[in-house]
Amino acid sequence: MLGVAAKALDAGVDLLVLLAGTRVSLWLQTYERFLAQLDGSTADNAYMRRNERLILPQPADILFEQRADPGRYLQRPLGRQALRAGRPIICIVPKEDDHLLALRRFLTDIITDDYLAARVQPYSILLLDDEADDASVLDSAKSQKITPRLITAIWSGDPDEAATRHAKMLATYVAYTATPQANYLQATHNPLSPRDFNAALRTPGATGSVSPRSTSYTEAGGVRSYYCGGDIFYERLHLSGDGSLCQASPFPTVQSGEAESELSQRREALRWSMLSDALRCFFVGAAVRSLDQGWENAFTHDRVYPTAESARIAAKGPHTMLIHPSAKKEDHFNSALDVVRWSSSRPGREAEVELGPDTDSSRISVEGLARRLLLEETEWSAWLGRFESSRMALSTLPKAPYAPICLAYWPAVREALLTRVFPNVRLRVLNSDPDSDDRPRFDLTQTEDGFSIPADSLSIFVAGNVLSRGLTLEGLTTSLFVRGVAEPAADTQMQMQRWFGYRGSFLPFCRVFTYEDQLQLFKRYHANDDALKTEIIASMALSEASNGPALVLQGASFVATGKVEARKVPLSPGPRPSIKLVETDVALAKHNVDIAVNLLDDGLWVPLTDDHGRQRGLIRSEPVGLCRLADLLNRLRYSHHDPSLDDELSQRWEHYARLLGIGNPLFTPPMQSPQEYGTDPQSCPYSIAAYLRLWSHLVSGHTAPGLYPTDRPEVPWTYSDAVGAGAPEFYLAFRYGPSLARDPRLAARGVHAVTRERTATGQSLQTLWGTRGYGGEYYGDEFVDYYFHKTHPVPSIQGSASWRPRGHPGLALFHVVTESELPNDLLAVGLGIPHGGPDHIAALRV
Incomplete structure (x- = not known):
């Protein structure tokens, strides 16, 4: 800026x-x-x-x-x-x-x-x-x-x-x-x-180019100069165990037979445990850094220097910690008092420390810290091994400046804790309360006698919403994020991740402590953010007319933003989408029936019989691929459903193509009489066809920022085993009803029509799927093809709409529908889609 x-x-x-x-x-x-x-x-x-x-x-x-x-x-x-x-x-x-x-x-x-x-x-x-x-x-x-x-x-x-x-x-x-x-x-x-215009600024990292433009650019200075964002914190070291930069704990939920008081005790114990681990991490990291050459007085606040330059040389750099307990200001002061309690108590007895009404919420007990170090030295020294694990995992980055951290250094580290760290640490509450500080102090302090190192060179900050904007915490190494919210908003919580930044010079000492569900949210925010940046960067290379706003993503458990009302539109049409649209116009109805007739002339069709020898329909002996089925659905025509390309529901497919670098359009409605959607996207044949084309593109190994498999929403698509697993194939079948179809061509092939009631408008069916298969004696219509291809295990629809397992074939079941007052047959289609396809949730304006 x-x-x-x-x-x-x-x-x-x-x-x-x-x-x-x-x-x-x-x-x-x-x-x-x-x-x-x-x-x-x-x-x-x-x-x-x-x-x-x-x-x-x-x-x-x-x-x-x-x-x-x-x-x-x-x-x-x-x-x-x-x-x-x-x-x-x-x-x-x-x-x-x-x-x-x-x-x-x-x-x-x-x-x-x-x-x-x-x-x-x-x-x-x-x-x-x-x-x-x-x-x-x-x-x-x-x-x-x-x-x-x-x-x-x-x-x-x-x-x-x-x-x-x-x-x-x-x-x-x-x-x-x-x-x-x-x-x-x-x-x-x-x-x-x-x-x-829209533009996304690139960040310095290990890779990246100007053309084609990417979200990062190669920084010649190495990791010291990298911007460390979600790729570093959430992806690079996520399999490094104790060396991972994110340490997540499962949030305690009620167990069988557990009383509310017992659950509360477990949660309180975990809260103290997370605080203890985070504080030990912060203190030991500061001590290790203080042993580096030139860092001897980096945290010594009471030393005065004659010039600003000499004070700046001594300061070296800050080492800070963030505790984010909630949005409430009183919780900030209570959390600061918890740190005071922790510093004064014996291990495991923190809650027993009674503080008077006049207790200074910023006063940490130096003597108490020394006692804790003596009583739990094993827990403190363990952080040397954890930092070393991180260092080794990061050592492959260009120009990694990190020296080995050996357990033999512990005596020196222990001495540094007692003499350099404990006496100089400060505890600060940052919020709008008059009794708190308004911002951190990272500038040199000037007095009548000279200059001192910055006041917050070694500080623990407790804060909330003040950190949901661009306030910078320099030297942030340790973050404890235990804030909870009923419906998280991605933009607000992205802003709260103050640990992102230029941390490359001290990255092995960085840690984020939070709950597992919160970490999963952070990872989803990062994936969606990466998708947003990728699309904007892709649009920057296009013509000015194409450089419009990018598609915003959200999640099943969070919204994109709480500032604007938005609707959630999933990418996947679900496990069994029903195209219940029907066309009564004679010409268009005949066009759709012609599709069915021509389909029966393509390939070998055989009777589809159940285990009791009863014929349930016809099935094509060989399945078809995703793109073939997409083309088939795209040929359906309706007078009341011809989605306009200007609709946001339609434009999202342009966003996907831009994001993924797909040259041919995914969404291709007839455009004969463009209008508003006559049905929701999950029942639109053209939207389902676009989804199938997108899936076909992605299985060949393309990156897909923000997308994830339908059965593993916690795993980014790019890192899932869906990539390269091959595209699913779909069996085509006709569902039999009680009487022959009216169209003589279908009747000649033995196709029987079903009877279904239409909605009040007459433009769609009230229901499509017929036989449900409850009781386990026979398969429902959604899985009728399993009688033919014999894939196991056969899914069950007992109580819910079950997905077909990943790797199973899909189904497109055509229904020829007849009504006594209509002179022609109608055509509807039900699909069974296996797990493993791409998904995400788009945020569109209401």
């Missing part, structure tokens, strides 16, 4: 507005980064470049003791001076309504219509919206939310208008976020919704 800002200023943009999040901590973090990384100044010397640009607020207005309100820090005299001198104006403001209102008034007052009319060149505005999914999303046209409208009013002057307020004013709005789900799903009437 700052790089784009720099290029825009170099190109002569007149006004740069940075919307720096909704929280004070994020606003100040962005402001300080702007000064250091773009302006090349500090809060103390920024005034020295005032003849080159105007920055509002001035550093003194927000970075020192008293923060000025927007009515004071947006100084009109300074703005008018900058305009007269032709200097760019840079406004860095939080995305809060009062700040946005004040900014609009400020700009209206100084950039007047008379000033604009007198200009030769248009006045150019670039607005960069950081964390654009936070407050900038408009969920509906009737929403009373004002923030997005106040943003557009910065250039329009009116919250109800989107165009610039003068012909000689040009405005560009660029939204930045790591989680754009809500931005893509929001109503398009929001002027801030993505319209003209």
Whole structure:
């Protein structure tokens, strides 16, 4: 974002507005980064470049003791001076309504219509919206939310208008976020919704190229300079046992005969166990790092240095920990007190420690930590072996800088714990409560006597929602995430994963402690995020017209976002989709029956009899492949069902093709009279055909970000044994009814029609499948083909819609339907689909 800002200023943009999040901590973090990384100044010397640009607020207005309100820090005299001198104006403001209102008034007052009319060149505005999914999303046209409208009013002057307020004013709005789900799903009437371009920034890693563009690029500096995201934390070391970066514990659920009190005790015991393991990991990691050359005083807070440079050299880098207990502020303080209890107690007796009402929630007992180390030294020293396991697993990465961690080092590590780590660790609560801190402190501390290392060089942070935005925890090594929520939202929980970042130089010491179900959610979020980035990157290589919003995915147990209402649309049509659509128009009905007639002329068809010798229908002796069945379904025609390609349900197939690099279209409806869907996608023959084509493409080994097999939703498709397992084949069959078909061609082949009731509209059947097969004496219609191909075991539909096992053949069962008041036969199709096909859940607008 700052790089784009720099290029825009170099190109002569007149006004740069940075919307720096909704929280004070994020606003100040962005402001300080702007000064250091773009302006090349500090809060103390920024005034020295005032003849080159105007920055509002001035550093003194927000970075020192008293923060000025927007009515004071947006100084009109300074703005008018900058305009007269032709200097760019840079406004860095939080995305809060009062700040946005004040900014609009400020700009209206100084950039007047008379000033604009007198200009030769248009006045150019670039607005960069950081964390654009936070407050900038408009969920509906009737929403009373004002923030997005106040943003557009910065250039329009009116919250109800989107165009610039003068012909000689040009405005560009660029939204930045790591989680754009809500931005893509929001109503398009929001002027801030993505319209003209979409771009995904690549991250430095071990692989990647510019052409074809990929989600990462090869970083020549090696792992030290890698961005460590979900691929590192969730995939690379997931089979490394104790060396895995994610340590998950099963969340205790009630056992047979267990009382509620016993379940509560087990959960409490696990909570203390996870906290204990995480704290030991954090402390031992800090001690090992303190033994590296030059790290002797990296955590010593009481030492004063004569110059900032000498303090910076001594500091080396922070080593921090995060505890995320819940969204409630009181839970943050309680968790901090738990750390205090842990540091003061004997192992296993943490809950017995009584703290007074005036207990300092940030005071960790140094003596208590030393006692714990003595009493459970085996548990502490075990972390050396775990760190070494991680180091070995990561040693194959380019330019891995990690030295071996030997158990023989334990005496030195133990001494470092007692003398360098325990006396210097700090405990901090970060939230909006007045009794907590507003943000971490990673800058040098200056006093009258000199300079000290940053206050948070060795800190344990307890926080909640303040970490669900872009607040950075430098040097984060250990994370304990025990937050629970009824219906998780992927975008919010993705933002909470503060352990992602540039951790390459100390990666073996990084750990995430959480529950197994939460870790599975994190992995799904990562897979869906990877799919979103992959599609956007693929679209960047296409024409401008094709560079539209990407498909947003969600999951069965989580939503993509809680900011915008969305519907869940699964990719797979399920185990036994029914095409219950029927056509009564004589010409189209005959067309569909012709498909059945022609099908009977293709291949050898034999009687389909059950174990009692009763004929249940006809079956083709040889099965057909996925694409052949897809083409067959695509030939069906209906006057009331011809889905438009502009419908979101249809457009998702374009997204899949773009994501997977499929050249030919997957979804090919007739397009004779495009209209709204006449049935849901799981009963649409053209959608089912598109699914079969997609499955055929994927079994040949193509990568499929965000997809997973229907029977193993926890396993990404790319890593599953579905890849290369071969495509399933489908048997084609006709279901027999009580009387011969009316069409003489079908009757001549012995095809019997079934009777079914239609819905009130007459456009579809109320039910399709007939014989259910309850009781086990015979197979139901869904599995009637098992009489022929004899595959075992035969599924049962007892009590639910069972899937055919992976590797079993599928079924397409054609039903010729007759009604006394109709002159012609109708055709419907029921399918039995085996497990193992691709699946995911798309999030589409309601």
